[in-house]
Amino acid sequence: MARSLSDLASDVKKNGWPDALTSALIGSCTNSSYEDISRAADLALQAAQAGVKMPVPFWISPGSEQIYETIKRDGQMAALEAVGGVVLANACGPCIGQWKRDDIKKGETNSILSSFNRNFPARNDGNPSTLSFIGSPETVIGIALGGRLSFNPMKDELTAADGKKVRLQAPKKANPLPQKGFQFSDAGYVKPPENGSQVEVKVSPTSERLQLLKAFEPWNGQDFKKLPLLLKAKGKCTTDHISPAGPWLKYRGHLDHISDNMFTGAINAFTQEAGKGKNLETQQTGQSIPAIARDYKSKGLKWIVVGDENYGEGSSREHAAMSPRHLGAAAVITKSFARIHETNLKKQGILPLTFAQGADYDRIQEQDRLSLMGLKELSPGKPVTLVVHHANGQEETLKLNHSMTAEQIEWFKAGSALNLLAKT
Amino acid sequence: MPNIETTHAMVQTLYQKMEERLNTVKKRLNRPLTYAEKVLFGHLNDPAQQDLEAGKSILALRPDRVAMQDATAQMALLQYLSAGRKTTAVPTTVHCDHLIRANQGAGADMRTALDENREVYDFLLTASQKAGIGFWKPGSGIIHQVVLENYAFPGGMMIGTDSHTPNAGGLGMVACGVGGADAVDVMAGLPWEVKNPKLIGVHLKGEMKGWTSPKDVICYLCGVLTVKGGTNKIIEYFGPGARSISCTGKATITNMGAELGATTSLFPFDGEMENYLKATRRQDLAQLAVKYQHLLQADPEVEKDPKKYFDQVIEIDLSQLEPQVVGPILPMWLDRFLT
Secondary structure: OEEEHHHHHHHHHHHOOOOEEEEEEEEOOOEOOHHHHHHHHHHHHHHHHOOOOOOOOEEEEOOEHHHHHHHHHOOHHHHHHHOOEEEOOOOOHHHHOOEOOOOOOOOOOEEEEEOOOOOOOOOOOOOOOEEEEEOOHHHHHHHHHHOEOOOOOOOOOEEOOOOOEEOOOOOOOOOOOOOOOOOOOOOOEEOOOOOOOOOOOOOOOOOOOEOOOOOOOOOOOOOEEEEEEEEEEOOOOOHHHHOOOHHHHHHOEOHHHHHHHOOOOOEEOOOOOEOEEOOOOOOOOOEEHHHHHHHHHHOOOOEEEEEOOOEOOOOOOOHHHHHHHHOOEEEEEEOOEOHHHHHHHHHOOOEEEEEOOHHHHHHOOOOOEEEEEOHHHOOOOOOEEEEEEOOOOOEEEEEEEOOOOHHHHHHHHHOOHHHHHHHO | OOOOOOOHHHHHHHHHHHHHHHHHHHHHHOOOOOHHHHHHHOOEOOOOOOOOOOOOOEEEEOOOEEEEEOOOHHHHHHHHHHOOOOOOOOOEEEEOOOOOOEOOOHHHHHHHHHHHOHHHHHHHHHHHHHHOOEEEOOOOEOHHHHHHHHOOOOOOEEEEOOOOHHHHHHHOOEEEEOOHHHHHHHHOOOOEEEEOOEEEEEEEEOOOOOOOOHHHHHHHHHHHHOOOOOEOEEEEEEOHHHHOOOHHHHHHHHHHHHHHOEOEEEOOOOHHHHHHHHHOOOHHHHHHHHHOHHHOOOOHHHHHOHHHOOOEEEEEEHHHOOOEEEOOOOOOOOOOOOO
């Protein structure tokens, strides 16, 4: 993964990576400081003076309007543009995959080089076949002027338009701060008003991307009796299995809409299929999990999910707790939880419970209805009783643990942590 | 008016509080502290009772600020508003940087973005106005850069709904990337919980020359520590080499600590940070930091015998460091909701 610049050429050859670069990108929140851009501009200037142009598309993402205005004033931008650089908006853009790239087709293997901070497959241009290399802005410009990854700007020579050979000098040490001061700009800033209580928050009722949240219902004080098992997840069930990202990201502000992704990545322990299960009300098999949940919800039924070890690992993504709550989850019962997701479930008013005996996970069957008893006495450190009603009429009683504090139990009773907060 | 700026009065109050909290903690631990510990423990909700076992205990902390980008801010603000809250408990900003697609260049791309995302921007602006949040319009800059230029300060603690929030560690802040639910808690005035991290000390010696730049320090470290090598850890830089790197160069290094899964990364306060504060019109904060620098650096014993105070120490001689190139696939810690 990381290697010295002087070892790059041999690595490229050894691995058979495309040597020709298709794009060079500098800037981003990580590397668009005055010092970075000044050193990059030093190299661009050397190239321009020798009559060398950047042989590949060359993009610059300034980190802020202040940086952009300052490097425009002090000449660095002109130097970068002189070799063919194009300035992008002061925004994340290609660094986070917001790059509408027209020059390369999806699936086409190609190499790009940037001074960004992250390069997993499809990170930059949405193309999993793009090989993304990262270096300093100086390194990016130096290599890209040669047009290929195997070009070592510290020792190889560039060829100018007139055929003259030229070798770049190491970029000069740059002043980290502009001598004339930064070109201050807060034109893009909007202060909040003295009193915002009268402001009307704009959300269209027909919007596909945004939806105002309604408070979740408080607990009705009753035990959960004979709730259908929505899903028994097998193996790894991360927040990305519970609430996949990708195309769903667009709907992250619309809870109902994004909930159609719920558990679509989770593996059903009975069928080994991802995101599908059996509707216990209609007996239909192979139905998508969110569709089953919506069916239960429409019939006024809450439901329960059972999970394996370290359920909910991966991220703090709140949608992985909000969508289940929105579509009717009463509890999630697992062998163990990832801590952050467990807390998020508590915050949304879902009971996160663990089997006192991990092997009891195996007792849960596809057609089971589940009852959680004695919830009125729910208190810190006190186990909860689960009654499993099997389809053949047999019943089993299992012990479950929880890690809720007294305050977190109040979240459950109020319907969510936010509901409790709203009361204070 | 809700105060969004990092004011002199706010920072002074914090430094005084940090001093009190650290006195309490020092009585309990009875040993010198690293800089990261000073900032963490200086923000404890309950310094007298808090369980302090590194790598195990869950710290309840009082961050000074919240920053959100326009993708993750949507659900966070929807939740915050649904609780009927008014002005946020700590200064908070929203930055519109994630929804603009690069295609042709700044001008054309901005016009397209304003058109495509109008309803999201309108919502974020009005929601920010309602909740007393500072709003940075599309095109004003990338969250981490704008925070560094305007709001970050040595010794402070912030959370941000983006994984590269640790960028502010270049200005001596404990700045952590979190999910929206955590941001809602802190905006509502609740403490923020995080696993008490273990500490990796990176001892920087020498000075960079020629083609080498701060980016190479972190790219090199990515090779040494590999993916997740920083999970539940704070990476603290120190030594003469650290003092030779500009404030923005430090930010490059702490920004990419996210690739190692680190809780955050940070540098102690020094002359480079002082200069950066002055150059970004925060003379008053620079003076204050100088006055309180004993809070803003590790205790002197730490640099003398780092192995005693860090769980792991890595030495890098900057004068020997060559430019690095990473890729093509660096399977880094990733959270696609926290881009």
